[in-house]
Amino acid sequence: MKADLTLLKTRIPVSDELRARCLDQQSGIKPARSNWLIAASFLVLISLNVAACLFVIKQQQGTRVTYLNNFESYE
Amino acid sequence: MPNIELLRLGSEREFKKLFELYSPRILNTAFYLLGNRQDVEDVTQEVFKSVVVGVASFKAESSIQTWMYRITLNKCNEFLRTKNRKKRKGIMIGIVDSQPLITEETPELVHILKEAEWLLWKQIHALPEKQRLAMTLFAMDDLSYQEIAAAMNISVSAIESLLFRARTQLKKYKPYES
Structure with missing residues (x-):
């Protein structure tokens, strides 16, 4: 059967026009970013935000303590 | 064989390698399924477009050849469904999807x-x-x-x-x- 089916072997060539169409489109399309890369980017962003918030909170706490200490010393 | 990692990074050289290696097979498989040179070239272009867009999410559970054949079959089916749907438009939309896919016998196919x-x-x-x-x-x-x-x-x-x-x-x- 496979021998009979090997009849089906006509090959049409790839035209230059098709080659140009396919190869040109590649330069115009950026490959989709993988999901893990997007997730990792989000995680980094969130971590940076949290770190920044903690830093600001700590600084504010420090200022308040200094202010209270100073206030007590005035009294 | 093209390097998948480089393809994922968008390497033009690897894409060209992939194209030279697989485009004759994709083109001819689509030709036997669709039978019209113009349609087949459009489908082949769509297949390679899908490869560029989707290679980042290609998990390499199967070979890249198998993956590309799967895309080709899907694109051919999609093409035939759209074509058949257009033909039957206005008759009975509800049963369109249950109809068998029909490929036309084109003069070009007979000639080739x-x-x-x-x-x-x-x-x-x-x-x-x-x-x-x-x-x-x-x-x-x-x-x-x-x-x-x-x-x-x-x-x-x-x-x-x-x-x-x-x-x-x-x-x-x-x-x-x-």
Whole structure:
């Protein structure tokens, strides 16, 4: 059967026009970013935000303590 | 063989390698399924576009060849469905999707295929859709049962059954032997 089916072997060539169409489109399309890369980017962003918030909170706490200490010393 | 990692990074050189290696197979498989050069070139372009866009999410669970055949079959099906839907527009939209896919016998196809090939092509195209797809991949591209199963997203035993039934049908006709 496979021998009979090997009849089906006509090959049409790839035209230059098709080659140009396919190869040109590649330069115009950026490959989709993988999901893990997007997730990792989000995680980094969130971590940076949290770190920044903690830093600001700590600084504010420090200022308040200094202010209270100073206030007590005035009294 | 093109490097998948470099392809993921958008390497033009690797894409060119991939194109040179697989475009003849993709083009000819689509040609046997669709039968019209212009349509086939459009579908081939769509396949390579999908490859560029989707290569980042390609998990390499199957070979890149199998993955590309799967895209090709999907694109051909999509194309035929749209074409058949347009033809039947206004008749009964509700039953459109249950209709078998029909490929036209184009003058170009008759011209390109030799007489014996033409008769065989006609017999293969008279088969039910899944048998037709399996037989085209088996006869045209010498894909193994495993590769055809992966491309069509069904089990190897289902492929064996499809090919067995297709062979039985083709043996019944046998006009190309005369």
